[in-house]
Amino acid sequence: MHDLIDPSAKNTREPQYQRCVELQKHGLTPLGMMTNQAWQDDPKHLLFTLSRYKFVAKMFRDFESVLEVGCADAFGTRIVVQETHTLTAVDFDPVFVDDVNSRMDSKWPFQCFTHDILSGPVPGCFDGAYALDVLEHIPPTSEDDFITNIAASLPSHGVLIIGSPSIESQVYASEASKAGHVNCKNAIGLQRLMKRHFHQAFVFSMNDEVVHTGYHPMAHYLMALCCGKRASPLP
Secondary structure, three states: OOOOOOOOOOOOOOHHHHHHHHHHHHHHOOOOHHHHHHHHHHHHHHHHHHHHHHHHHHHOOOEEEEEEEOOOOOHHHHHHHOOOOOEEEEEEEEEHOOOOHHHHOOOOOOOEEEOHHHHHHOOOOEEEEEEEEEEEHHOHHHHHHHHHHHHEEEOOOEEEEEEEEEEHHHHHHHHHHHHHOOOOOOHHHHHHHHHHOOOOEEEEEOOOOEEOOOOHHHOEEEEEEEEEOOOOOOO
C-alpha cells in the first residue's frame, strides 16, 4: 500500500491535476463488493457494466425520481444519480445493502434499503425505474410478478428499463455466471414479456459497452425501454 500524499507537501507537475492530490484528504473511493470482484477477476467487465448505467442515466436525464431494483453494490448507481434529481435503490440481499450504505458519499446521496421485489412493490411513486442484470435471476414463473411489482411504483407516464444477458450469450458465459441465470431471453421473448405490461417496449442490442439497434441474435446483452403502462397486465 502506498502512503497517502499530504496535499500541503506535494504538488503535481501540472496544476490542473492538483485536485487529485486534494481529494486524498476526502478519502479515496472504495470499490463496492461486487465491483471489486469484477475488477479482480475480469476488469473489462466493469466497463460493460458501467456503460449500462450510462444508458439508463441518459434516458432518465432530469427525471424527478428514479427507482433501481436489484442494485447489488450500487457502484454504478452514481452515474444515474448524476443525471437525475432523487434516486432510491433496493436489493433483496442485506449484505450488499450494508456495503452500499457504508460507502455512501454525501456528495452523491441516494436512499438504499433491503426489499424483495417479488414480495410486493417498493413504497412510493417514481418517474422511472430500472433493473440491470436482475431479470435473468428471476424464475420464469415469477417474471410477471417481478414486472408487475416494479410497474406498480410507476405512474401512467412512467418509464421502465430492463437490462439482461441474451439467451444467445450463455454459451460464452462462465460457469459462475450461468449458475444464477435461470431466465435469459432472446429479444422477441423479452419484448413479449414487457408488452404484457406496457404498450410500448423498445429493445436494443448491446455488445461490450456499445448499445445499438443491430441484429438481436448477435447481441450479448439486451436493453428494453418500456413506456405506456397498461392498466392491467395482459394474460
